[in-house]
Structures are given as structure tokens and as C-alpha cells.
């Protein structure tokens with residue numbers, strides 16, 4: 022049956038490979054749940070889940086510093102609102118197209134369900150490349166993007182946030198333009214805001230910290246931990262920096278990090294604060310880190326996954342860890358892999374880890390701490406409140422432990438103990454599917 026559904030999707034959307042990959046991975050692991058619950062098939066839940074409720078594509082014209090008019094394409098895919106308003110980030114990167122946004126929106130449905138918070142799934146972005154743009158250009162782009170997007174979003178409708186290329190600066194320009202156009206100080210319309218204007222403590226750290234909390238739970242379930250372990254973190258953006266920081270706080274040694282130019286290795290442990298300052302303040306390249314730290318070496322190109330480690334945290338982008346990389350990690354004795362990024366591990370590589378008995382935390386569970394903390398930001402906005410750092414961090418840790426335990430229990434209940442991929446997919450799916458049954462055919 023799932024083969025029929027997938028065939029229909031391939032027929033319609035075969036030119037969207039990332040979307041096909043994300044759908045296939047979910048459908049494949051749902052078989053045991055569908056066998057137990059034929060009502061999902063009778064009510065067309067699968068077909069409805071795989072088709073976005075709404076897809077918005079729009080022109081984003083803006084003027085560069087030389088006075089030239091430029092045009093980018095903007096997207097917002099409002100995928101599923103069974104559990105709450107559409108929720109998910111905006112990605113600004115030249116590789117963005119409708120298929121990439123659909124894959125991210127589809128993943129977001131199940132991830133958001135796993136958080137236990139009332140959040141539907143959506144995603145958006147643009148093929149705009151922020152690299153090399155001035156602050157004024159970024160602002161004009163964000164204002165133009167919001168001039169169209171504002172009519173589709175709202176606290177009770179659709180609540181965007183950041184993703185690759187969209188951080189607090191961009192959220193600020195987007196929020197400013199929304200406020201100006203609508204004449205409403207509607208804090209709950211966006212998350213990832215600055216602390217002075219409705220943001221939440223811990224949102225900046227949340228995805229990286231949450232990923233490490235999840236991996237810590239997987240390790241604990243095996244009587245292990247971060248202490249004294251070598252850790253490799255790919256990427257050096259928002260998720261990577263705070264995953265590395267938390268891994269170090271728990272006693273791990275982060276020996277390698279990367280950016281799109283290559284990777285840096287420091288056997289004594291990377292100075293995470295120096296990477297944070299380099300990336301967040303100076304917008305520099307990781308190569309400069311090696312120039313400033315004589316014990317470090319920079320490898321241009323190549324695979325960061327060749328660096329031996331016990332714990333691997335892919336935190337850059339989709340399909341960055343392939344079969345060959347997974348085999349290298351397993352050969353070098355990896356014990357746990359936690360996906361900080363969305364779908365960073367190819368299907369073949371996931372199979373390598375599952376076959377080897379590596380604890381593997383899929384992104385929709387392991388990186389759910391970011392959107393969960395966005396949910397906590399929405400709670401604070403709704404109650405005109407702001408919580409302390411430690412309280413918010415404790416809520417995040419509790420949510421990640423609950424997600425871990427839910428995935429583990431679901432995997433066990435469906436005859437696949439220790440398989441977090443199956444556990445996350447079935448646990449997220451059944452919550453959304455049961456709600457869709459309650460709400461009727463809409």
C-alpha cells in the first residue's frame with residue numbers, strides 16, 4: 022500500500038529528489054503501524070499527509086547597493102495544520118527550490134508532533150544567497166520577502182523562524198517589516214526573536230543543545246556518556262556551534278568541525294568560543310581558525326567523517342554523510358550519531374549505522390529542540406512573560422528526554438527495539454494521523 026502512495030508521489034513529484042527521499046524514509050517505516058491500524062489507509066491519511074495543504078511561491082524583488090534590481094524566488098509550504106499553526110523555519114541559500122522546502126516541511130510535521138507541543142508543520146525560504154551581501158542588502162531583501170509573506174502568516178496561522186542563512190538579524194528585519202505593514206505588535210508571528218523584542222532565552226542554543234541532550238539519552242540507555250569521548254561536529258553555524266559547546270560541557274572533546282570550504286582538526290579539542298566568535302561576529306572562514314591556532318590543521322575539501330570519533334554530530338546540511346562516510350565512522354568505532362541537521366545522512370548510510378548497532382538519532386527527533394524552544398517562545402509571547410535561562414533550558418532537556426523515551430518505547434512496541442528511526446516516524450505519524458481522523462476529511 023505504501024508503495025502505491027509512493028508511486029503516485031513519484032509520478033507527480035519525481036523531479037523533487039529530496040522530497041521523495043524524505044517521504045520514502047517515513048513510509049517505509051510505517052508498515053507495522055499500518056498493519057495494526059487499517060483505518061489510516063481507509064481514510065486516505067497517507068495521501069493527505071504527503072500533499073501540502075498550501076504551497077506559496079512568490080517574486081522577491083530588491084535593489085542591491087549598486088542600485089541594480091535583483092529578483093529572487095520566495096517559498097512558503099504550509100504542509101499540515103492538524104496539530105496547530107504551521108511552524109518551521111525559513112532557509113536562505115542558493116540551493117533552495119520547492120522540492121527542498123517540501124522535504125523540510127514534510128519532516129517538520131513529524132518533528133513538531135514529537136515535541137508534544139501544539140505545532141503544525143511548514144517551511145519556507147528563498148534561493149537568495151546571503152554570502153557576500155551587505156547588511157543593507159540583507160535588510161532590503163528581508164523587507165521585500167515579508168511584504169509578500171505577511172498576508173499568509175500570523176500567530177494562529179503560520180509561524181516562521183530561522184534555518185540556514187536566517188538568524189536573529191534576519192528575523193529582526195522580517196519582524197520589523199511585519200509590524201510596519203500590519204500595524205500590530207504580534208510577537209507570536211515569528212520565533213527566534215531578540216530578547217528585547219519577544220525572544221526566548223535558549224532559542225539560540227536550543228537546536229545544538231537539544232541534539233546533545235538527545236544523544237546523551239541514547240548513550241545513557243546503553244550505560245555510556247559523553248565524558249572522555251572524541252566528538253566530531255560537521256558545520257560551524259548555529260546548530261553546530263551550540264552542539265559542540267554542550268558536548269564539551271558534558272566532558273567530550275570536539276576534535277573536528279567544518280564549513281563549506283573544508284574541515285579543521287584539533288586533537289586537543291577545538292576552542293569552541295573562538296569558532297563562535299569567528300562565525301557569529303566576524304563571519305569568517307574556518308580556515309582562519311587554523312591560521313590562528315598552531316595545533317590545528319585545516320583540510321580543504323575531503324570528508325570530516327574520516328576523523329576518528331566515538332560520537333558524530335552532522336549539523337550542516339542534507340545528505341552530507343553518505344555510505345562511504347558511514348563505513349569509515351563504523352570502522353573507526355563510532356558508538357552514536359545524532360542528526361543536528363535535517364536529513365544529513367543518506368538512506369544507505371542510515372542502514373550502515375543500523376546494521377552496525379550504532380545508536381542513531383534521526384533529525385526529526387534529535388534536532389527537535391529548536392522548534393520545541395520556538396514553541397516555548399510562543400507560550401511566553403501568549404502570556405506576555407519571559408522565563409529565565411535555567412528554567413527554559415531545563416524545559417528543553419525535559420522535552421528531549423521525553424522525545425527520546427517516546428521513540429524508544431514506540432520502537433519496542435513495534436518490534437524494533439533500539440531503532441530510533443522507526444520509533445520517531447511511527448510516534449510522530451500516529452499523533453498526526455489520529456488527529457486527522459478526529460478532524461474529518463479536510
Ligand SMILES: NC(=O)C1=CN([C@@H]2O[C@H](COP(=O)(O)OP(=O)(O)OC[C@H]3O[C@@H](n4cnc5c(N)ncnc54)[C@H](O)[C@@H]3O)[C@@H](O)[C@H]2O)C=CC1
Pocket residue numbers: 110183184185186187228256257258259260261279280281336337338339361362363388389391392
Ligand atoms: N537553526 C535551527 O534552529 C535548526 C536548524 N536545523 C538544521 O540544521 C542545519 C544547519 O542549520 P543552521 O545551523 O541553522 O544554519 P547556519 O546557516 O547557521 O549554518 C549552516 C552551516 O552549514 C554549512 N553548510 C551549509 N550548506 C553547506 C553545504 N552545501 N556544504 C557544506 N556545508 C554547508 C555552513 O558552512 C554552516 O556551517 C540545517 O540542516 C537546518 O535545516 C534543524 C533544526 C533547527
Ligand SMILES: O=C(O)CCC(=O)C(=O)O
Pocket residue numbers: 108109110111129132180181182183184212363388389391392393395
Ligand atoms: O523553530 C522553528 O520554528 C523551526 C526550526 C526548524 O526550522 C527546524 O526544526 O528545522
